Every structure is written in C-alpha cells, then in structure tokens.
C-alpha cells in the first residue's frame with residue numbers, strides 16, 4: 001500500500017497567542033511549533049498499515065522552511081520519504097488553496113491512500129482532505145477510527161454522533177481523515193532519527209506542482225481576529241491554594257448552594 | 260443576492276436531526292435582515308413525513324428529493340444530489356448545521372462548485388448589508404470574523420448550539436419535489452448499518468456533582484488526586500476525550516459531543532481547556548468551576564468560578580477543604 005500522509009505544523013497547544021497589528025491573524029514571532037494532533041494519528045495509522053500490508057509511507061507537508069522539522073520527525077518515526085511543498089504563493093492560503101496544492105502533489109506522486117488528520121488545531125477548517133478528494137475525483141471518509149484493507153479497496157470505521165459508529169467500504173485510491181486517539185503514537189527512536197538523515201525529502205514549488213495561480217485565489221477572507229467575548233462573568237478566586245480552596249467551598253455552599 | 264437561502268435538513272431514516280432546526284432558525288434570522296426568503300431541502304427516500312414536519316416552519320418552500328441512491332447517507336450521493344439541487348434552485352446562501360454528516364460532505368459539495376464552505380461558525384453580524392460570520396480558531400482561544408469571497412452561492416455552516424432551534428417561527432411552506440440523477444458510478448461508498456459499542460455502564464447524566472479531569476493532569480497516576488477530590492465531594496468523576504482515548508479512565512466517563520451530555524448542579528473542570536466539543540457536553544451545568552493554569556483558557560468563558568493556578572497545588576488543597584464538609 002502506498003500511503004501519503006499530510007502533516008501540518010501548528011503552534012504548540014499551550015502557545016501564548018498574540019494578535020498581529022492588522023488584527024487579521026496571530027504574530028508568528030516567538031512561537032514554537034508541533035505536528036497537528038490528529039495528523040500524528042494519521043501518520044501512526046499509515047505506519048501500522050504499512051507494517052501489516054507492506055508498501056510505502058510518504059510524509060507531505062506544506063509551509064515555509066520550518067515545516068521540514070515536521071517531515072524529519074515523520075521520517076524518524078518510520079515514514080520512508082518526504083515531500084515538502086514550499087512557495088511564497090502557497091503562504092496564507094485558505095483550505096481550498098491548500099487542498100489544491102496537496103492534490104497536485106499527491107496526483108503526481110500516485111497513491112492508494114491519502115491520509116490527513118480530521119482538523120487542524122489552529123484554523124480548524126476540517127476540510128483539507130475532503131476538498132482534496134473532490135479535486136482528485138476520489139471517494140473519501142471523515143472522522144475515521146479504523147482502516148481495513150479489502151479486495152481492491154478499504155473498509156473504514158467512522159465515528160458518528162450520539163455514540164454511533166458505521167463501517168463504510170469504498171474502492172481505493174481514497175482519501176481518509178483520521179480522528180485523534182485511535183491508536184498509540186510511537187516516538188522516534190535514536191536509530192530512527194539516524195536512519196531519517198538518509199531519507200529523501202523532495203521539494204516542490206508552485207511551478208513544480210504545475211499550479212496556475214488563478215486556482216489559488218482566496219474564496220474566503222479574514223476580516224478580523226480577536227479575543228472572544230465572554231458569555232458569563234467569571235468570579236476569579238485568588239490567594240494561596242489553601243485560601244482559594246476555602247473560598248471556593250464557601251461560595252459553592254453559600255452562594256451557588258451546590259451542597 | 261437573488262434567490263434566497265437554502266437550508267439543509269438532515270435526518271436518519273426520516274427522523275430529523277434537531278440540529279437542522281437551528282439552521283432553519285439561522286436562515287430565518289439572517290434572511291429577515293438581508294431581505295432573502297428561506298427555503299429548505301431534504302434528501303432521501305420515504306421522507307414525506309419529515310418534509311411535512313419541516314413545512315410547518317416559516318419557510319418559502321420545502322424541496323424534497325427522493326432517490327433510491329439517497330436511502331442511506333453517503334458523501335458521494337449527497338454531494339452529487341445537492342449540487343444538482345443548487346443548480347436548479349440557485350440560492351444565494353446555503354446554510355447547514357455543522358454536524359458530523361455536514362463535515363463529511365459539505366466541503367466536497369462546496370469544492371465541486373468551486374466554492375469553499377465557511378464552516379463551523381458560532382454567529383454572524385451584518386456589515387454593509389452583508390452577513391459576516393464568526394468562527395473559533397485555535398480551539399476557541401480566539402475568534403475570527405470571516406466573509407466569503409467570490410460569486411454566490413455561498414455555503415456556510417453553524418456550530419451546534421449557535422441558534423435556538425425551538426425558536427423557529429411557525430408557518431406553512433409550499434412543497435416541491437425535485438429530481439436528481441445518481442447511479443452506482445457516482446456513489447462509491449457502501450455504508451453498513453450504524454451501531455453502538457457496548458452500552459455505557461455509568462450514567463453521568465443523573466449525577467448531581469461532577470469532577471472532570473483533562474489533559475492538564477499529564478500522567479495516568481495523577482488521576483488519583485482528582486479521584487480523591489471527587490470522593491471527598493461525593494461527586495462522580497468524568498473526563499475530556501484525550502483522557503479516555505488514553506484509557507486512563509473508561510470511555511463511559513467521557514463528556515462531550517462524542518461522549519455524554521451532562522447537566523449537574525456543579526461541574527468542576529480540572530485541567531480542561533474547554534474545546535467546543537467538550538463544552539457542548541457540559542455547558543448545561545448549573546454551576547461551572549474551572550481550575551486551569553492558563554487564564555486565557557476558553558473554559559473560563561463559561562465558568563462561574565475560576566481558579567487560575569497549578570492543579571497539582573489546588574486540587575489537594577480543595578480535597579482537604581472538602582473533607583471538612585463531612
């Protein structure tokens with residue numbers, strides 16, 4: 001099975017976010033980054049499928065030079081090669097633009113499965129894989145919990161609402177978006193890190209992908225980004241741990257009348 | 260904008276997803292402000308009763324699309340059918356509630372029309388006569404106002420709970436059947452029966468007091484300190500999804516969109532950031548308390564009482580204090 005996994009680099013979960021001067025996004029100064037959470041589970045799912053069925057895992061990331069660390073991390077965990085999409089025209093794209101670039105790279109490479117995480121922790125569009133499937137003319141499934149290979153295709157377990165699940169079969173090649181927590185992530189071993197140094201990372205720019213810039217024109221725009229307006233007036237309790245504990249219990253008892 | 264707002268009505272075997280009424284309500288409100296009439300569309304087979312139910316809301320037309328390939332939901336079938344409907348009806352705005360099903364096909368539908376889905380919004384405002392949509396970014400830590408760029412139709416979804424479905428205005432909509440062309444080449448997914456895993460052993464929905472633990476607890480062994488706090492308060496213990504994914508607590512302790520929905524007298528969130536998928540499961544609690552080291556954590560947006568600090572210091576102190584209640 002030839003599997004391409006899309007990995008996005010996002011600001012670390014506990015980053016302090018400062019809004020930029022134009023008020024349209026955050027400042028990227030001083031940020032540290034990590035691999036988007038659900039993408040890590042997509043990578044792990046790909047590595048496990050390869051261990052079971054043979055084949056190849058290719059780690060793909062779009063972004064500036066810093067996203068090479070994401071690809072290297074994937075190679076150290078066991079991916080076979082990397083593809084890095086980097087071009088100034090690919091910065092700040094919306095989900096359609098990003099999917100257009102990813103679809104072009106994936107098409108040129110060829111694959112049985114294209115995996116993404118189910119949504120990013122920064123923009124949270126939850127669309128990249130689905131749009132790529134449409135652009136590639138392929139079937140897809142989202143919020144995938146389990147993947148089985150079948151004759152000529154795959155059978156996947158999807159999470160639905162209210163505690164329901166559903167198995168869905170479809171022919172390969174296909175595109176899947178993977179839910180967080182479905183497997184146990186492996187960490188890179190020292191051996192893996194050493195081996196990764198010899199693995200290939202192919203770099204592609206917009207011209208190399210054969211993209212015409214018209215296909216990247218934005219379909220949505222950010223007017224402004226801001227700290228959300230609170231819906232409730234929170235009483236913040238202050239003091240030493242013992243003091244706040246006493247205050248809280250007192251308030252729960254006498255003000256909120258919880259006990 | 261010319262041809263009104265079209266609302267997607269979701270159902271399973273003819274039973275309407277309540278969230279669809281929220282999208283109807285959104286369409287009624289936005290429509291009144293931008294001078295567009297709202298209509299609704301329902302796809303499936305044997306959907307007459309569901310269509311009649313929707314037609315009792317204030318809508319211009321309820322379109323029904325009956326087709327054997329729409330009997331069970333598939334992303335391919337719904338995308339292709341909905342695309343044909345949009346071509347026939349030519350709405351200016353298409354509204355969805357951001358359910359799992361909509362997440363599955365609406366981005367594909369938008370892409371097939373060379374559009375983008377403005378997904379998962381929590382509200383809107385009108386600027387220069389046009390709707391501007393508000394969505395969360397960074398898992399609720401920041402909000403963003405976004406607008407579609409380019410020609411109509413624009414496709415927009417709202418997060419569950421953003422509108423009151425029970426406040427839909429009543430009315431009498433016209434019914435209109437539309438037809439679409441689908442076949443086996445188009446519909447590539449083969450869905451099996453929907454099922455539930457083993458039934459939950461614990462029913463958190465009845466618990467009057469809940470202490471809930473999140474990833475701030477860092478390690479499995481630390482769960483003990485939260486268990487002690489729960490015991491001393493006489494509360495049930497619950498958790499955010501990552502805790503249950505790691506099997507640090509059993510699945511049936513999970514609160515949120517893919518876990519249980521609870522409404523206790525008190526919900527105490529320990530080391531939980533307050534992602535929307537968690538909040539939808541507990542925002543009905545009468546009193547919400549949050550302990551988090553990050554004062555910007557979204558959980559504080561809905562908390563009545565907040566303690567900003569290290570849970571490893573505060574939880575034991577709180578346990579000691581709770582013991583005194585006994």
Ligand SMILES: Cc1cc2nc3c(=O)[nH]c(=O)nc-3n(C[C@H](O)[C@H](O)[C@H](O)COP(=O)(O)OP(=O)(O)OC[C@H]3O[C@@H](n4cnc5c(N)ncnc54)[C@H](O)[C@@H]3O)c2cc1C
Pocket residue numbers: 013118119143472473474475476498499500501502513514515516517518519529530531532533534535536537540550551552553556568569570571
């Ligand atoms: C389709 C879908 C369905 C989902 N369903 C659910 C669901 O049903 N339930 C659910 O919970 N999630 C669900 N999620 C996941 C959800 O989006 C969040 O990822 C999850 O709720 C985060 O859990 P958390 O708050 O425990 O962890 P994090 O977001 O990592 O937050 C940890 C918090 O702990 C704080 N912290 C860290 N250390 C300390 C310390 N020493 N003292 C005090 N505070 C500390 C941090 O400041 C942070 O706010 C779902 C996601 C998707 C996409």
